[in-house]
Amino acid sequence: MNCREAQECIPLLWDAPPTHPRRILLEQHIETCPYCAAEWSLWQESSQLMHDLKEEISEERAEVINVKVMERIYLESPWLMPGDGKSAGTSAIVRHRLSLWIACFLAVFLSSVLYFTMFRTPADITVAQSGIVETGVAGSMEWTSTYPILGSEGGIIEPLVVNMGPTHPQYWMMLSMLGVGFAVFSLTRLNRYRRS
Amino acid sequence: MTDSQLIQEIKQGNTELYSELMRRYQRKILAFVYHMLRNSQMELIAEDLCSETFYKAFRSLHSFREVDASFSTWLYTIARNTVLSELRKNRAGNVSLEESGYTPVAPFEVAPEQAALRKERMNLVREAINNLPEKQRSALILREYDQMDYQEIAEILDQSVSSVKSLLFRARSSVKLQLESYFNEPEVEEQVERV
Helix, strand or coil: CCHHHHHHHHHHHCCCCCCCHHHHHHHHHHHHCHHHHHHHHHHHHHHHHHHHCCCCCCHHHHHHHHHHHHHHHHHHCHHHCCCCCCCCHHHHHHHHHHHHHHHHHHHHHHHHHHHHHHCCCCHHHHHHHHCCCCCCCCCCCCCCCCCCCCCCCCCCCCCCCCCCCCCCHHHHHHHHHHHHHHHHHHHHHHHHHHHC | CCHHHHHHHHHCCCCCHHHHHHHHHHHHHHHHHHHHCCCHHHHHHHHHHHHHHHHHHHHCHHHCCCCCCCHHHHHHHHHHHHHHHHHHHCHHHCCCHHHHCCCCCCCCCCCHHHHHHHHHHHHHHHHHHHCCCHHHHHHHHHHHCCCCCHHHHHHHHCCCHHHHHHHHHHHHHHHHHHHHCCCCHHHHHHHHHHC
């Protein structure tokens, strides 16, 4: 190996294993060539200086990061918290009861939807109870309204009142949805209190 | 318990085991982040970025597949991306070593003039590393400080092994070139003259 080859090889073979055939050749050349030996020592010195800059991190400082990360995970995803989180005795009973409530409300909702779609009440009863006024058909002369028109005597017109009671499926649909909403809200609040 | 066993357990819901998994890498990742950052004024950011790295890793753990990479290289990739994105944000705030007040700690008691010389050289080395293009710097740090092999570095940098060798070659040559003037050049010249 001559000096030019050695100069090219030094950066490449710097961290090659000592048994590497080209490194052996390089080291043999360095022993006989002071110029390449000086170059080699420059590499050694710069490498040593780089290693002197190495940051040593203490276990305590690294542990702070560990705690921070775990806290952040549990803060942002409280349901991942181990221990008495999900399986707490009292909250499990509450959860069970709330789930039953939700199931009941959903059943009521489904029944009322089915009733509403399959067993529609007669038109005249709907008009009478809900206050929905029939519409006219354009081009037809036979249309007559059942809604009492008060005329234009200048008096106060009665407001339309939706007279919907427990006999109407819509009533139960709304009620059950409110129930589900309330149960879900309670579950979320309970979860938050448990974590805090 | 191996890394993959821990990861499986964490994926199945044993979140508290993530703390154990972090413990295996937290010092290495924090050191890597320190080395990647340009100056010691960003020390606090290094810790924040390290936390960010582990948090991101936890959030993406479900998508981690050991077939593609080891957990270690995957984690280093996240750390590197996190640091680079922070450096891009703080590009304007690049503070010099003198301004940063960075003082490397001497490992043993030395004479004041020797300590001063050593400090000067170490500042120079740090500056030489910081002046490298990002990929060269990453490759050099992973190789010199984290003792990684070419394959691992290639996975982290998303490069081929031969590219990594080339990056390291250029990085070392550049660092050496920047340091050359501070070494005993007269001695070298004398030796050359004698030859």
